[in-house]
Amino acid sequence: MTQTPTALIESSHQHSGLAVRSDLTAAHAHVWEKLAAPGTWWSGSERVAVAEVVRLALDDSDPIPPWESASKSGRLPGDSVISSELQDAVYRLAVHAGTLTEEWYQKMRDSTGVTPQQWVEIIEITVSVVSVFRFAQIAGIGRPDFPEVLEGQPTRQAQPSKPAKHHWVPVVHLEDVTPELAPFYDGLPAVAPVVRALSSVPSAMDTLATLGGAQYIPMREMIDLNWTRGTLSRRQIELVAGRLSAHRECFY
Amino acid sequence: MMLRASSAANDLELDLGVVRGDPQNSDAIQCAPQLTALVDASVNDLESLPEARAALVEATDEATMLDAAAVVANFEMMTRIADGTGTRHPEDRLESMSDMFGPMGLTEFVSARM
Numbered sequence: 001m002t003q004t005p006t007a008l009i010e011s012s013h014q015h016s017g018l019a020v021r022s023d024l025t026a027a028h029a030h031v032w033e034k035l036a037a038p039g040t041w042w043s044g045s046e047r048v049a050v051a052e053v054v055r056l057a058l059d060d061s062d063p064i065p066p067w068e069s070a071s072k073s074g075r076l077p078g079d080s081v082i083s084s085e086l087q088d089a090v091y092r093l094a095v096h097a098g099t100l101t102e103e104w105y106q107k108m109r110d111s112t113g114v115t116p117q118q119w120v121e122i123i124e125i126t127v128s129v130v131s132v133f134r135f136a137q138i139a140g141i142g143r144p145d146f147p148e149v150l151e152g153q154p155t156r157q158a159q160p161s162k163p164a165k166h167h168w169v170p171v172v173h174l175e176d177v178t179p180e181l182a183p184f185y186d187g188l189p190a191v192a193p194v195v196r197a198l199s200s201v202p203s204a205m206d207t208l209a210t211l212g213g214a215q216y217i218p219m220r221e222m223i224d225l226n227w228t229r230g231t232l233s234r235r236q237i238e239l240v241a242g243r244l245s246a247h248r249e250c251f252y
Numbered sequence: 253m254m255l256r257a258s259s260a261a262n263d264l265e266l267d268l269g270v271v272r273g274d275p276q277n278s279d280a281i282q283c284a285p286q287l288t289a290l291v292d293a294s295v296n297d298l299e300s301l302p303e304a305r306a307a308l309v310e311a312t313d314e315a316t317m318l319d320a321a322a323v324v325a326n327f328e329m330m331t332r333i334a335d336g337t338g339t340r341h342p343e344d345r346l347e348s349m350s351d352m353f354g355p356m357g358l359t360e361f362v363s364a365r366m
Contacts, residue, residue: 018314024322097335098363105338123336127329135325138294139318140305168338194330197337208333215326225254225261231316232323235264235281238255240320242271243291244327246356251364252334252341 005032005147016141027214031128031207038152040201041118045149047125049082050090054129057094066096085111098249105168116169117200124204131211161200172199286311335363
C-alpha cells in the first residue's frame with residue numbers, strides 16, 4: 001500500500017532513532033503533502049518533475065558549471081513532463097543559486113515561457129525538497145521518497161502582485177494584502193524583502209512560513225534577539241545561518 | 253547581520269570574521285568550532301559529516317545537533333529564495349551593513365545586488 005506523504009516523513013524521522021522535534025516533523029510532512037499535489041500554477045506531475053531535477057542536482061557529486069546545460073549533459077531525464085530549458089533552470093537554482101543574475105532570469109523566462117508566478121512556485125518546490133533532503137542528510141536520517149502524484153488542476157488563483165523595487169519577481173505590497181496573504185502579513189510592522197519575495201503565490205508563502213518557523217525561528221519571534229528553543233542560542237543559530245549563506249555566496 | 257545584532261544586544265564583542273574564517277570559542281558563541289565544522293562538512297566534505305555530527309553531539313547533545321541541521325536546511329532554503337527572486341536589501345539597510353562588506357568579502361559575490 002502506498003504511504004501517505006505524512007507517513008513518508010514520519011517513518012523517515014522515526015526510523016532514525018533520533019528524537020526529531022514533532023513540530024519539525026509536522027512542517028516537513030506539511031510540505032510533502034503539497035509536493036505532489038496540484039499547486040497554484042503547476043500540476044502534481046509537473047511539480048514532481050521539478051522535484052526530481054532538484055533531487056538529481058543535490059545528488060550530483062560533480063555538478064556541471066553554471067553556464068552549461070544539465071539536460072544536454074545527460075544527467076536529467078529525457079522524458080520529463082517539463083521542458084529541458086526549465087530542467088536546466090531548476091538544476092542551476094538547486095546547485096548554483098548564487099550565480100543567478102537578472103539577465104539570466106530574463107533569458108530563462110524567454111526560453112521557458114514561464115511566468116514570474118510560475119517561477120515563484122518552482123522556487124517553492126525546490127526549497128521544499130532542499131529543506132527535507134538536506135536536513136535528513138545532515139542529521140544522518142534516511143531521506144523520504146517522493147509522494148505519489150495527485151491528479152487535478154492547479155488553482156490558478158492570481159494575486160494583485162506588482163513590480164517590485166527589491167526583487168526581479170513581482171510581489172504583493174502591504175497595502176494590497178489579500179485574505180490568502182493575511183496570515184503572513186497581519187500584525188507585522190514590516191515584512192522582510194526575502195519573505196515578500198514569494199507573495200505572488202500564497203501557497204509558497206505558506207511553505208516558507210511553515211519551514212522557517214520549525215527549522216529556524218517563528219516569524220513573530222524574529223525580533224527577539226535572545227530567542228531560543230533551549231538548545232542553540234540565538235547567536236549560535238545566526239552563526240550557522242551566516243556560515244551556510246557564505247558558503248552559498250548569498251549576499252542577501 | 254542578525255549575528256551582529258544578537259551579540260550587540262547582549263553587550264558581547266564579536267569578530268564577524270568568525271562567519272567565514274576560523275571559529276574560536278568565545279563568550280559570544282559557544283561551540284563555534286563544532287557548529288562551523290558541521291556546516292563546512294555538509295557543504296564541502298560529506299565524508300566527514302558523521303565525524304562533525306558526533307563532535308557536536310559530544311560537545312552539546314543530540315537535540316542541539318538536530319536543531320543545527322535544521323538551521324542549515326533552512327538557509328539552504330533562504331539562499332535559494334533570495335537568489336532565485338533577485339531579492340536585494342533596501343538602501344538604508346545596505347548602508348547600515350556597509351562596514352561588514354569588506355572584512356567579510358561580500359561584494360565579491362555574484363549575488364551582490366546593491
